[in-house]
Amino acid sequence: MTEQNACSEMVVVANRLPVRAEITKAGTRWVSSPGGLVAAVAPALSRMKHASWVGWSGLANGAVTPFEHNGVRLVPVRLQQQEIERFYEGFSNACLWPLYHDSIEAPGFHRIWWDSYVNVNRKFAEAAAQAAAPGATVWVHDYQLQLVPRMLRELRPDLRIGFFLHIPFPARELFLRIPWRRQIVEGMLGADVIGFQTSVTAHNFRYVAPRVSRATSSGKVLNHEGRSILVGTFPIGIDADRNAEMAKSTETASRVEEYRELLGNPRKVLLGVDRLDYTKGIALRLQAVRELFDEGRLDPADTAVVQIAEPSRGNVPGYQTVQAEVERLAGGINGDYSSFGTGVINYQHQTLPFRDLVALYRLADVMLVTPFRDGMNLVAKEYVASRTDHTGALVLSEFAGAAVELRQAILVNPYDIEDVKDAIETAVNLPVPEQRRRMIAMGKSVHRNSATAWAESFLAALAQFGAGSVVSPAARV
Ligand code: G6P
Numbered sequence: 001m002t003e004q005n006a007c008s009e010m011v012v013v014a015n016r017l018p019v020r021a022e023i024t025k026a027g028t029r030w031v032s033s034p035g036g037l038v039a040a041v042a043p044a045l046s047r048m049k050h051a052s053w054v055g056w057s058g059l060a061n062g063a064v065t066p067f068e069h070n071g072v073r074l075v076p077v078r079l080q081q082q083e084i085e086r087f088y089e090g091f092s093n094a095c096l097w098p099l100y101h102d103s104i105e106a107p108g109f110h111r112i113w114w115d116s117y118v119n120v121n122r123k124f125a126e127a128a129a130q131a132a133a134p135g136a137t138v139w140v141h142d143y144q145l146q147l148v149p150r151m152l153r154e155l156r157p158d159l160r161i162g163f164f165l166h167i168p169f170p171a172r173e174l175f176l177r178i179p180w181r182r183q184i185v186e187g188m189l190g191a192d193v194i195g196f197q198t199s200v201t202a203h204n205f206r207y208v209a210p211r212v213s214r215a216t217s218s219g220k221v222l223n224h225e226g227r228s229i230l231v232g233t234f235p236i237g238i239d240a241d242r243n244a245e246m247a248k249s250t251e252t253a254s255r256v257e258e259y260r261e262l263l264g265n266p267r268k269v270l271l272g273v274d275r276l277d278y279t280k281g282i283a284l285r286l287q288a289v290r291e292l293f294d295e296g297r298l299d300p301a302d303t304a305v306v307q308i309a310e311p312s313r314g315n316v317p318g319y320q321t322v323q324a325e326v327e328r329l330a331g332g333i334n335g336d337y338s339s340f341g342t343g344v345i346n347y348q349h350q351t352l353p354f355r356d357l358v359a360l361y362r363l364a365d366v367m368l369v370t371p372f373r374d375g376m377n378l379v380a381k382e383y384v385a386s387r388t389d390h391t392g393a394l395v396l397s398e399f400a401g402a403a404v405e406l407r408q409a410i411l412v413n414p415y416d417i418e419d420v421k422d423a424i425e426t427a428v429n430l431p432v433p434e435q436r437r438r439m440i441a442m443g444k445s446v447h448r449n450s451a452t453a454w455a456e457s458f459l460a461a462l463a464q465f466g467a468g469s470v471v472s473p474a475a476r477v
Contacts, residue, residue: 007130007131007132007133007134007136008050008051008052008073008131008132008133008136009050009051009133009136009137010045010048010050010051010052010136010137010139011051011052011053011054011128011131011132011136011137011138011139012041012045012051012052012053012054012055012138012139012141013053013054013055013124013127013128013138013139013140013141013145013148014037014038014041014053014054014055014140014141014142014144014145015055015056015088015092015124015141015142015144015145016033016034016035016037016038016055016056016058017033017053017055017056017057017058017074017076018032018033018038018041018042018045018053018055018069018070018072018074019031019032019033019069019074020032020033020034020057020058020059021057021058021059021062022058023059030069031351032354033058034275034310034312034351035275036166036236036375036376036377036378037141037142037166039238039378039451040236040237040238040378040451040454041141041451041455042070043238043239043242043451043452044451044452044454044455044456045072045455046070046071046072047452050073051071051072051073052066052072052073052074052075052131052132053072053073053074053075054075054077054124054127054128054131055074055075055076055077056076056077056078056079056088057076060079060080060081060084061078061079061080061081062076062078062079063076063078064076064077064078073131075127075131077123077124077127078123079120082116083116083119083120085315086112086113086115086116086117087113087116087117087119087120087144088120088144089313089315089316090108090110090112090113090116091110091113091114091116091117092117092143092144093313093316094107094108094113094316094317094318095107095108095109095110095113095178096143096144097143097167097279098318099170099174099175099177099178100143100167100168100169100170100174101167101168101170101279101372101373101374102168102170102171102174102372102373102399103170103174104278104279104372104373105278105318107177109177109178109179114179114180117147118147118183121145121146121147121148121151121187122147122151124145124148125147125148125151125152125155126155128140128148128152129152129155129156132156132159134158135158135159135160136159136160137159137160137161137162137459137462137463137466138152138159138160138161138162139161139162139163139164139458139459139462140152140161140162140163140164140191141163141164141166142164142165142166142167143165143166143167146163146165146184146187146188147183147184147187148163148187148190149161149163149187149188149189149190149191150186150187150188150189150190151187151190152190153190154190160192160462160463160466161190161191161192161466162191162192162193162194162195162458162459162462162466163188163190163191163193163194163195164194164195164196164234164458165194165195165196165197165201165375166197166236166375166376167197167374167375168197168198168201168373168374168375168401169196169201169202169204169205170201170204171204172204172207172208172211175204175208176208176211176212181208181212182212182213185205185208185209185212185213185215186213186224188205189209189213189215189222189224189225189229191229192227192229192230192462192465192466193229193230193231193232193458193461193462193465193466194229194230194231194232195232195233195234195458195461196231196232196233196234197233197234197235197236197375197376197401198233198235198401198404199233201375201401202220202231202232202233205231206220206222206231209222209224209231210222215229220232228465230461230465232461234454234457234458234461235376235401235404235405235449235454236375236376236378236451236454237381237446237449237450237451237452237453237454238378238381238382238385238446238450238451239450239451239452240381240385240443240446240447240450241447241450243358243382243385243386244385244386244388244447246354246355246358246386247358247361247362247385247386247387247388248388251355252355252358252359252362253362255355255356255359256359256362256363258359259359259360259363260363263304263306263342263346264304264341264342266302266303266304267299267302267303268302268303268304268365268366268428269303269304269305269306269363269364269365269366270289270303270304270305270306270364270365270366270367270368270424270428271305271306271307271308271360271361271363271364271366271367271368271383272285272305272306272307272308272309272367272368272369272370273308273310273357273360273361273379274307274308274309274310274371274379275309275310275312276309276310276311276312276319276322276323276326276349277312277313277319277322278318278319278321278322278372279371279372279373279374280370280371280372280374281370281371281372281397281414282307282309282322282326283322283325283326283329284370284414284415284417284420285307285368285370285420286305286307286326286329286330286333286345287329287417288417288420288421288424289305289333289345289424290329290332290333291417291421292421292424292425293333293336293337293344297421297425298424298425298428300337300338300344301339303344303428304342304344304346305333305344305345305346306346306348306360306364307326307330307345307346307347307348308348308350308352308357308360309323309326309347309348309349310350310351310352311349311350311351323349326347327347327349330345330347333345357382358382358386361382361383361386361387362386362387364383364392365391365392365393365427365428366392366393366394366395366424366427366428367379367380367383367392367393367394367395368395368424369383369394369395369396369397369400369402370395370396370397370412370414370420371397371399371400371414372397372399372414372415373399373400374397374399374400374401374402375401376400376401376402377396377397377400377401377402378402380394380396380400380402380406380409381402381406381446384406384439384442384443384446385443385446385447387439387443390435390436390439390440390443391432391435391436391439392435392439393410393426393427393428393430393435393438394406394409394410394427394438394439394442395409395410395412395420395423395424395427396409396410396411396412397411397412397413397414398411398412398413398414399413399414405445405446405449406442406445406446407441408437408438408439408441408442409438409442410423410426410427410430411423
């Protein structure tokens with residue numbers, strides 16, 4: 001393949017490739033990348049012809065030769081160890097991540113982190129500029145790459161550029177703390193369409209953009225440097241059909257029974273599935289369960305709690321603290337309430353294959369999704385899609401983007417432990433007809449707002465708006 005015909009009409013740019021490299025004794029192994037971004041964008045992209053995906057392999061100084069995966073051309077961007085520390089662990093995950101999640105942890109504003117963020121964003125922009133055919137569409141993703149749209153437009157004014165933020169865009173008082181707020185806003189304004197998960201977060205951006213840059217606003221459109229930029233709401237979805245098919249398969253059914261046995265055939269199974277992240281509220285959730293046991297409102301003898309905590313960002317200090325806290329709580333509950341052989345809390349600090357997760361979704365009577373803040377939370381949607389018999393109960397944080405659509409969940413304020421306890425008790429005792437009523441309504445929404453529908457609606461807005469047309473937004477705002 002020559003570099004000329006390697007150029008793509010559609011280029012996705014995200015910090016991570018859809019697969020990450022793991023070095024094993026047998027050599028390099030490619031495994032699915034963590035998190036909701038890849039889970040949603042990968043299925044949408046696999047339906048497109050001749051697409052490229054520009055991203056990092058997860059290794060320091062990894063190889064940069066493009067390769068094919070599931071019909072998509074993957075273009076690795078090389079990060080040096082120091083860039084991983086400053087751009088990825090530093091500015092992206094110890095400044096922007098906590099700040100955008102309502103400053104749950106104090107963000108660090110370090111100039112050497114910022115400098116690295118600028119340099120790495122330029123690398124991604126250059127790689128995207130090379131991968132894109134003339135007049136191509138380039139879709140840039142998430143908080144790690146907010147400067148890429150503007151940098152790319154300077155390199156390639158012929159491109160149609162979209163930007164989607166997967167995590168919340170914070171309230172103005174928080175965003176305005178960032179010393180480089182103008183550069184970030186102007187970076188995003190290099191796009192033709194900027195998408196957010198919820199209308200509240202889209203509104204936050206529309207509010208701050210004119211205050212820190214020369215942009216002017218009119219409704220959903222911002223005008224900047226002679227260009228119009230559509231700012232819209234595009235709630236992300238999952239491949240619900242694939243999820244449901246897997247849930248119904250006989251392999252999954254036998255896995256469900258294996259898990260049930262392993263857990264000692266409990267009457268009720270409660271499940272949490274999260275990256276091990278302080279935004280996810282795992283410790284408070286475990287504390288809520290503990291208090292329900294202490295108060296005799298939940299019986300540890302016939303309850304099993306499964307908490308899957310996928311390893312994540314282990315070099316960032318806030319993550320080490322949350323890991324220690326979760327493990328202390330899980331160990332404490334087991335020490336007080338487990339009998340030999342069967343732990344009441346089954347805590348796994350591991351990444352499970354998707355099929356095993358689906359089996360756990362099938363098994364769980366109650367799903368606990370209680371983040372303090374979350375852009376969307378696709379686990380909530382995966383649980384709903386897996387409940388093909390329409391039973392089960394979802395306890396869902398009001399502060400997850402998914403709560404906008406999944407109104408029939410048992411909604412909680414995750415900061416209010418009494419509210420979380422009441423919700424868990426309600427969920428455990430929810431009558432089956434009521435489970436069905438709620439699950440059917442949520443299932444419809446999850447199937448309707450699929451990953452493909454999400455990508456199509458964003459790209460339709462970009463096709464229409466990126467051509468420099470007058471506003472006729474397809475976005476739901
Ligand atoms: C969230 C973010 C993604 C990120 C993922 C995994 O879903 O929105 O951008 O890729 O977490 O985090 P990691 O730091 O491992 O890429």
